[in-house]
Amino acid sequence: MTYNIAKVDEIDRVSYLGSNLIPLRYTLGFRPAGTSAWAADTGGQLIPPHTEDAGNEELYVVLRGRAKFTVGEESSDAPQGTLVFVPPQVSRTAVAEEDDTIVLAVGGTIGQAFTGGNWDTFAVADHLRRSGRVEEGREVMRKAREERPDSWAMAYNSGCWEVLAGNPDAAFEHLRRARELNPGAVRLYLEGDSDLDPLRGDPRFKELIG
Numbered sequence: 001m002t003y004n005i006a007k008v009d010e011i012d013r014v015s016y017l018g019s020n021l022i023p024l025r026y027t028l029g030f031r032p033a034g035t036s037a038w039a040a041d042t043g044g045q046l047i048p049p050h051t052e053d054a055g056n057e058e059l060y061v062v063l064r065g066r067a068k069f070t071v072g073e074e075s076s077d078a079p080q081g082t083l084v085f086v087p088p089q090v091s092r093t094a095v096a097e098e099d100d101t102i103v104l105a106v107g108g109t110i111g112q113a114f115t116g117g118n119w120d121t122f123a124v125a126d127h128l129r130r131s132g133r134v135e136e137g138r139e140v141m142r143k144a145r146e147e148r149p150d151s152w153a154m155a156y157n158s159g160c161w162e163v164l165a166g167n168p169d170a171a172f173e174h175l176r177r178a179r180e181l182n183p184g185a186v187r188l189y190l191e192g193d194s195d196l197d198p199l200r201g202d203p204r205f206k207e208l209i210g
Helices: 024-028 118-130 134-147 152-164 168-181 183-192 194-199 203-209
Strands: 014-016 019-022 034-040 045-051 057-064 066-071 074-079 083-086 091-096 101-108
Touching: 014 118, 019 045, 024 034, 024 118, 034 045, 034 091, 045 101, 057 066, 057 074, 066 083, 066 101, 118 134, 118 152, 134 152, 152 168, 152 183, 152 194, 168 183, 168 194, 168 203, 183 203, 194 203
Parallel strands: none
Antiparallel strands: 014 019, 019 034, 034 101, 045 091, 057 083, 057 101, 066 074, 066 091
């Protein structure tokens, strides 16, 4: 039997959307649900502001320190041991009220198998890129595509990653694959994703939008 044991303080933290992500799902290989943790010192952003519009429910657990959650229009104090459940289509965010606060987040959609893992894989790979470890980041994305060859989101994120890494030829290859897998969704992202701005003057981008 193979299993993983990790201490939350020993997992490398990744800067993402103004917060410090602890990529639990990615590190442990946990697949039944979206699972991550977030860390911040006093006044720092823990949970990036967002709304789960696609039906995802989330449970937050304050593992250490103290946080202030804002869910919808209401704010609540959340000391260590507090659980906060947020249903879909409700805005949420949290900030740290004490140094070294850590919040665990677990999410999933009722009646649907978890198929995520795209955004946190991208976050890890992009952290490596920004740290100058470009080939390590590229390998993270390659392995993710190998594990999920039919995931349009993984192909799309690979395209975005390659744009940021300055490799437009590889970016177009991944974006074409993403469009093959889900043309409607990809077309919407292509129109407004700022990561792709360096490609917009390329004739291949016009062909991609169709």
